[in-house]
Amino acid sequence: xxxxxxxxxxxxxxxxxxxxxxxxxxxxxxxxxxxxxxxxxxxxxxxxxxxxxxxxxxxxxxxxxxxxxxxxxxxxxxxxxxxxxxxxxxxxxxxxxxxxxxxxxxxxxxxxxxxxxxxxxxxxxxxxxxxxxxxxxxxxxxxxxxxxxxxxxxxxxxxxxxxxxxxxxxxxxxxxxxxxxxxxxxxxxxxxxxxxxxxxxxxxxxxxxxxxxxxxxxxxxxxxxxxxxxxxxxx
Amino acid sequence: xxxxxxxxxxxxxxxxxxxxxxxxxxxxxxxxxxxxxxxxxxxxxxxxxxxxxxxxxxxxxxxxxxxxxxxxxxxxxxxxxxxxxxxxxxxxxxxxxxxxxxxxxxxxxxxxxxxxxxxxxxxxxxxxxxxxxxxxxxxxxxxxxxxxxxxxxxxxxxxxxxxxxxxxxxxxxxxxxxxxxxxxxxxxxxxxxxxxxxxxxxxxxxxxxxxxxxxxxxxxxxxxxxxxxxxxxxxxxxxxxxxxxxxxxxxxxxxxxxxxxxxxxxxxxxxxxxxxxxxxxxxxxxxxxxxxxxxxxxxxxxxxxxxxxxxxxxxxxxxxxxxxxxxxxxxxxxxxxxxxxxxxxxxxxxxxxxxxxxxxxxxxxxxxxxxxxxxxxxxxxxxxxxxxxxxxxxxxxxxxxxxxxxxxxxxxxxxxxxxxxxxxxxxxxxxxxxxxxxxxxxxxxxxxxxxxxxxxxxxxxxxxx
Numbered sequence: 001x002x003x004x005x006x007x008x009x010x011x012x013x014x015x016x017x018x019x020x021x022x023x024x025x026x027x028x029x030x031x032x033x034x035x036x037x038x039x040x041x042x043x044x045x046x047x048x049x050x051x052x053x054x055x056x057x058x059x060x061x062x063x064x065x066x067x068x069x070x071x072x073x074x075x076x077x078x079x080x081x082x083x084x085x086x087x088x089x090x091x092x093x094x095x096x097x098x099x100x101x102x103x104x105x106x107x108x109x110x111x112x113x114x115x116x117x118x119x120x121x122x123x124x125x126x127x128x129x130x131x132x133x134x135x136x137x138x139x140x141x142x143x144x145x146x147x148x149x150x151x152x153x154x155x156x157x158x159x160x161x162x163x164x165x166x167x168x169x170x171x172x173x174x175x176x177x178x179x180x181x182x183x184x185x186x187x188x189x190x191x192x193x194x195x196x197x198x199x200x201x202x203x204x205x206x207x208x209x210x211x212x213x214x215x216x217x218x219x220x221x222x223x224x225x226x227x228x229x230x231x232x233x234x235x
Numbered sequence: 236x237x238x239x240x241x242x243x244x245x246x247x248x249x250x251x252x253x254x255x256x257x258x259x260x261x262x263x264x265x266x267x268x269x270x271x272x273x274x275x276x277x278x279x280x281x282x283x284x285x286x287x288x289x290x291x292x293x294x295x296x297x298x299x300x301x302x303x304x305x306x307x308x309x310x311x312x313x314x315x316x317x318x319x320x321x322x323x324x325x326x327x328x329x330x331x332x333x334x335x336x337x338x339x340x341x342x343x344x345x346x347x348x349x350x351x352x353x354x355x356x357x358x359x360x361x362x363x364x365x366x367x368x369x370x371x372x373x374x375x376x377x378x379x380x381x382x383x384x385x386x387x388x389x390x391x392x393x394x395x396x397x398x399x400x401x402x403x404x405x406x407x408x409x410x411x412x413x414x415x416x417x418x419x420x421x422x423x424x425x426x427x428x429x430x431x432x433x434x435x436x437x438x439x440x441x442x443x444x445x446x447x448x449x450x451x452x453x454x455x456x457x458x459x460x461x462x463x464x465x466x467x468x469x470x471x472x473x474x475x476x477x478x479x480x481x482x483x484x485x486x487x488x489x490x491x492x493x494x495x496x497x498x499x500x501x502x503x504x505x506x507x508x509x510x511x512x513x514x515x516x517x518x519x520x521x522x523x524x525x526x527x528x529x530x531x532x533x534x535x536x537x538x539x540x541x542x543x544x545x546x547x548x549x550x551x552x553x554x555x556x557x558x559x560x561x562x563x564x565x566x567x568x569x570x571x572x573x574x575x576x577x578x579x580x581x582x583x584x585x586x587x588x589x590x591x592x593x594x595x596x597x598x599x600x601x602x603x604x605x606x607x608x609x610x611x612x613x614x615x616x617x618x619x620x621x622x623x624x625x626x627x628x629x630x631x632x633x634x635x636x637x638x639x640x641x642x643x644x645x646x647x648x649x650x651x652x653x654x655x656x657x658x659x660x661x662x663x664x665x666x667x668x669x670x671x672x673x674x675x676x677x678x679x680x681x682x683x684x685x686x687x688x689x690x691x692x693x694x695x696x697x698x699x700x
Contacts, residue, residue: 007691013653014684016691023695035695040643046636048598050620054640061644137600163268163601166557170597175676177244177595179251182680184557184597187261213681 004069005035006062006103008042008079010205011226018205021232022075022106025119039065044082047090048171056090063087063099071113072103075228077135078204080105085138105135106228107203111144117151121231124154128197130188130211131164132204145203145227152231162191169210185214192222203227239568240591247562247595256392257561263391264554270497271554277499278489288490289609291483292545295444295475299535299544302444302477303526309447313509315522323353323529330355330436330469331362333523337467339364339433343425345453345461346370347438348386348548349471349527352570352583355436366436367428369457371421378405384564386571387495387550392563425457435461435519439472440547441487445480448508449524452491452501459505468510468519473527475544487547494607495549530583540615543578545608552602552612558595567592574602578615581623590623650692657686 003026007019026033043058062083066072074080083103088095110116129149135141149157168174168184175181188211192200200215200222202208212224250256275281295302307317320326334342342359344366350356356366356377368377372389376382378401383389390398398417402408408420437458439449449470451458462468478487492498511518534543553559553573564572569580569592577592593616602612624632642649666672668679677683689697 012691013656013686016687016689016694019691020694035691037692037696038646040646040649043643046639048617048620049632049636050617050622050624051633051636052621052624054636057640058643133597133599133601137604163555166597166599166601168557168597170599173594173597175674177247178676178679179248180558180561180595181597183251183257183561185681187557187561209684210681213677213683216682217680 001031002070003031003033004066004072005033006039006042006066006072006074006079007035008074008076008205009040010209011075014209015205015226015229018075018226018229021226021228022073024232025110025228026073028119029114029116034069036065042079042082043090044079044086045171047082047086052090059083059087059090063091066103067099070102071109073106073109074103075106075226076204076206077105077132077139077141078206081134081138105139105141105203107144107148108139108141111147117147119148119151119231120153121151121233122153123230125198126156126158126196127199127201127230128158128160128192128195130160130167130192130200130202130207132202132207133166135203136164141203145201148227148231149201158195158197160191160195162188165191167207167211169206171206174210181210182214185210189214189218189220189222193220197222199223199225199230201225201227201230237588237591239588243566243568243591243595246566246568250562250566256563259394260392260560260563263388264560267497267554271493271551274489274493274497274499278493284486284490285607285609288486288607289542289545291478291486292608293542295477295479296535296541296544299474299477302479303474305444306442306447306477307524307526309444310449310509310524312447313512315509315524317524317526319526319528321528323527326353326471326525326527326529327355327358329525330471330523331358331364333467333469333521334359334364334434335362337433337521339467341365341367341428341432342434342436343367343369343429343432343461343465344373345435345437345451345458346373346389347436347471348383348570349438349473350436351383353471353527353529355471367425367432369425369429369455369461370453371418371455371457374421374425375401378402382565382570384572385550385553386548386573386575392565429460429464432461432465434467434469435463435465436469436471437462439470439476440491441484442472442477443479443481443484443506444477446508448481448506450484450488451505451507452488452503453505454496454498454502456503459503462505462507463518466519467521467523468507469523469525470507471525471527473529474531475546490607491547491549494551494605534579534582537582539618540578540582542608542610543575543582543615545610546575546579547608548575549607551605551607552610555601555605557597557599557601574612574616575610578610578612578619581619586619586623586626590619593617593619593623653686653690660686 011019023033043055047055167188168181208224278284318329359366368374375390384392399410440452441450492501510522556573559573569576571579581589600613
């Protein structure tokens with residue numbers, strides 16, 4: 001399959017390893033993976049701020065860049081939710097337009113589209129999983145990441161027992177209401193630490209940046225890691 | 236930023252530091268989640284029940300004119316006086332007028348958010364009438380002279396010690412640690428008030444068009460006493476409360492109890508179809524129904540957010556909202572708090588002053604998922620943000636986003652920006668965590684991971700060459 005890789009800005013700048021892992025995994029599964037260098041942003045920050053004409057300009061650009069691929073895969077539930085759930089409204093597209101239905105979040109692409117759950121990875125640690133809100137509630141992706149994690153050899157999976165509740169990132173929210181965002185994150189970190197896990201896995205780098213930022217500030221032993229990076233192993 | 240917004244931000248910030256408050260609320264809600272899920276499991280299929288409820292509400296709201304007329308003609312036929320109030324002021328004036336006409340001196344009031352919405356108790360007290368809240372939680376916050384903390388649990392922020400102190404101060408009762416004894420203290424005081432009251436005021440949880448009756452739910456029986464003992468009963472009802480048929484209650488009563496209070500069914504469900512009829516032994520001589528618009532028809536005209544009128548005021552969205560849980564009900568300074576309040580308030584009280592509530596959300600969608608009648612709450616917050624930008628947005632915010640789009644539309648500029656960021660980062664350590672730090676809003680409480688030495692794009696390009 002001809003796959004276009006969409007690497008959102010946070011992955012590009014802060015978590016490039018997660019993006020590289022996605023590319024590695026998809027190639028290993030025998031697909032042709034291309035990263036169109038002219039890609040930028042899906043437009044979500046502008047859309048969420050209410051600035052819709054600016055968001056629409058970026059959305060149009062996104063479609064131009066990626067329209068030639070059979071499938072578009074991104075290691076972010078939030079950005080894919082932007083495309084799938086909000087582009088139709090923003091650009092007056094049909095929700096089942098051929099472009100929209102070709103854009104996938106990484107874990108749902110593996111499990112639902114490629115029917116792959118076991119990537120042959122090994123990870124000898126206790127791990128918990130944080131449900132990113134947009135992946136869970138906008139895209140309804142809950143089981144797919146868990147299936148992928150459970151197939152990892154040596155991995156001791158523990159559920160987070162907190163709802164699932166938002167980690168408090170919320171994009172611009174995290175700096176517009178920093179104190180509220182922080183205490184939400186502290187509740188999340190406390191729930192993570194109660195599991196006794198060494199790693200907290202998530203599918204969105206916004207959450208990882210927020211949770212990770214709090215963990216580091218607290219000198220916690222728990223490490224944040226993107227699902228793709230855990231599954232992709234060392235290069 | 237409007238003053239209201241500033242006060243909100245400041246109060247919210249202060250509340251986040253109140254660890255005692257946060258753990259108290261989260262502990263209470265923790266118990267609610269367990270009970271709610273247990274009761275949800277008793278539905279054959281909770282998701283289908285939600286869908287059915289949303290469809291019934293859709294029908295009711297989209298044919299509101301028809302159902303309201305049906306409700307009114309049925310309930311009037313049994314001698315009820317119906318008043319249509321366009322505004323809160325009109326509703327207050329009418330009810331004060333009824334009280335004056337009958338020389339009412341004291342009123343017992345069953346819990347009604349519509350009353351809070353139009354400040355009815357204050358209007359009546361100004362005209363010299365005593366108003367006593369009879370719902371225990373409402374009674375407590377009335378004694379404290381504060382607004383309800385929650386739509387369903389008005390005094391959930393208070394411990395039994397605080398309530399004991401309050402009763403001791405206001406009612407002269409002996410201090411006690413026992414919730415039962417506290418309830419009995421309130422009960423002894425309230426019983427006397429019921430017997431002395433000339434008028435009872437209630438809201439309605441539902442208004443049934445088919446039969447022309449109101450449905451009133453309480454857990455303390457105070458609704459029943461407030462509406463049947465005094466000689467006059469006034470029910471203040473939002474026009475969106477109408478349901479087409481009596482059968483609909485078979486779904487809505489357990490649903491309200493489950494989502495609202497983690498109960499299978501509430502303890503007291505009362506149906507009232509008019510004043511005391513001939514040969515009936517009890518009930519009021521006069522029954523007035525005040526149908527309140529107060530901005531609801533404006534919402535009805537808004538096709539995008541009309542489903543907000545589905546709301547049955549269960550408070551389920553508050554209970555799951557991570558913002559509400561951490562800042563508490565009073566921070567909002569609105570009648571309706573939490574997610575539903577953040578959506579409704581700009582419609583009722585103006586977007587310019589209340590838009591900050593739409594931005595005070597991480598858009599996590601827990602509210603939408605919890606709503607038993609499927610109101611698209613968090614997407615409405617996004618629409619309110621869009622509307623806020625359309626009607627009035629600060630020039631600098633527009634500039635930032637225009638800059639952002641220019642950057643994102645020109646990959647070269649974007650790369651240059653990133654390089655500058657990478658360069659700037661080298662000096663970040665000098666100001667990190669101080670007010671000079673450009674990312675202080677983040678770094679005051681969280682570490683910022685360093686920008687990767689090589690971005691994904693760099694790696695990719697190198698691999699290709």
